[in-house]
Amino acid sequence: KNEVEQSPQNLTAQEGEFITINCSYSVGISALHWLQQHPGGGIVSLFMLSSGKKKHGRLIATINIQEKHSSLHITASHPRDSAVYICAVSYRDDKIIFGKGTRLHILP
Amino acid sequence: NAGVTQTPKFRVLKTGQSMTLLCAQDMNHEYMYWYRQDPGMGLRLIHYSVGEGTTAKGEVPDGYNVSRLKKQNFLLGLESAAPSQTSVYFCASRRQGGNTGELFFGEGSRLTVL
Numbered sequence: 001k002n003e004v005e006q007s008p009q010n011l012t013a014q015e016g017e018f019i020t021i022n023c024s025y026s027v028g029i030s031a032l033h034w035l036q037q038h039p040g041g042g043i044v045s046l047f048m049l050s051s052g053k054k055k056h057g058r059l060i061a062t063i064n065i066q067e068k069h070s071s072l073h074i075t076a077s078h079p080r081d082s083a084v085y086i087c088a089v090s091y092r093d094d095k096i097i098f099g100k101g102t103r104l105h106i107l108p
Numbered sequence: 109n110a111g112v113t114q115t116p117k118f119r120v121l122k123t124g125q126s127m128t129l130l131c132a133q134d135m136n137h138e139y140m141y142w143y144r145q146d147p148g149m150g151l152r153l154i155h156y157s158v159g160e161g162t163t164a165k166g167e168v169p170d171g172y173n174v175s176r177l178k179k180q181n182f183l184l185g186l187e188s189a190a191p192s193q194t195s196v197y198f199c200a201s202r203r204q205g206g207n208t209g210e211l212f213f214g215e216g217s218r219l220t221v222l
Contacts, residue, residue, distance in 0.1 A: 030205070030206040030207050031206065031207035033210075033211055035211070035213075042213055042214070042215045042216060043198060043200075043213040044213070045210050045211045045212065045213075048207065048209075048210050048211070049207075050207035086150070086151070088151075088211070090205065090206065090207070092206075094139065094156065094158050094164075094205045095153060095156065095164075095166060095167075096141060096153065096156075096200075096211070097153060097167070098143070098150050098151040098152070098153075099150060100148070100149065100150035101150055
């Protein structure tokens with residue numbers, strides 16, 4: 001049983017569209033991470049958050065602790081944003097468990 | 109500015125052989141993790157360590173052993189490799205636990221067991 005659920009699994013959009021990727025988890029956490037993985041490439045951390053909202057360039061991450069839900073938004077999407085976006089949660093026993101990822105494809 | 113380094117990057121083994129993957133970080137991080145990534149499964153936690161001399165089991169620990177004798181190194185061992193252990197292995201580290209530590213990843217190690 002995967003304790004971190006992401007949706008959608010796959011997403012194709014046109015360049016310029018506003019993108020939302022969702023993540024939900026089942027029990028209390030100490031932090032939530034959003035990461036990016038390009039095809040055949042390594043994994044890069046985008047955000048770590050435990051409350052509220054964070055913004056970096058065209059990326060915005062929000063978390064609602066009460067609803068156990070987080071969203072990653074991409075504004076003015078670009079083909080170079082095409083990648084797998086992964087949500088991961090840090091539990092209080094120090095484990096970090098990952099969702100299965102959302103494969104994003106932005107068409108020019 | 110090496111960050112997290114994994115060696116080797118690629119390895120082919122025969123069933124029953126043993127090998128060790130090395131993860132080295134130069135950021136003085138306390139926490140280190142080993143994951144495997146398989147198609148459709150996402151990253152699954154094998155073992156992790158919250159400091160030198162400590163290790164703990166993750167989601168899929170069977171068939172693997174780990175050691176953290178030095179703070180900067182986290183070793184993942186396969187005593188008797190099986191085809192089911194064919195995967196891409198990622199090491200990650202962070203400064204501390206809770207909400208204080210951003211994750212840093214190695215580039216991955218692709219292991220094939222024939």
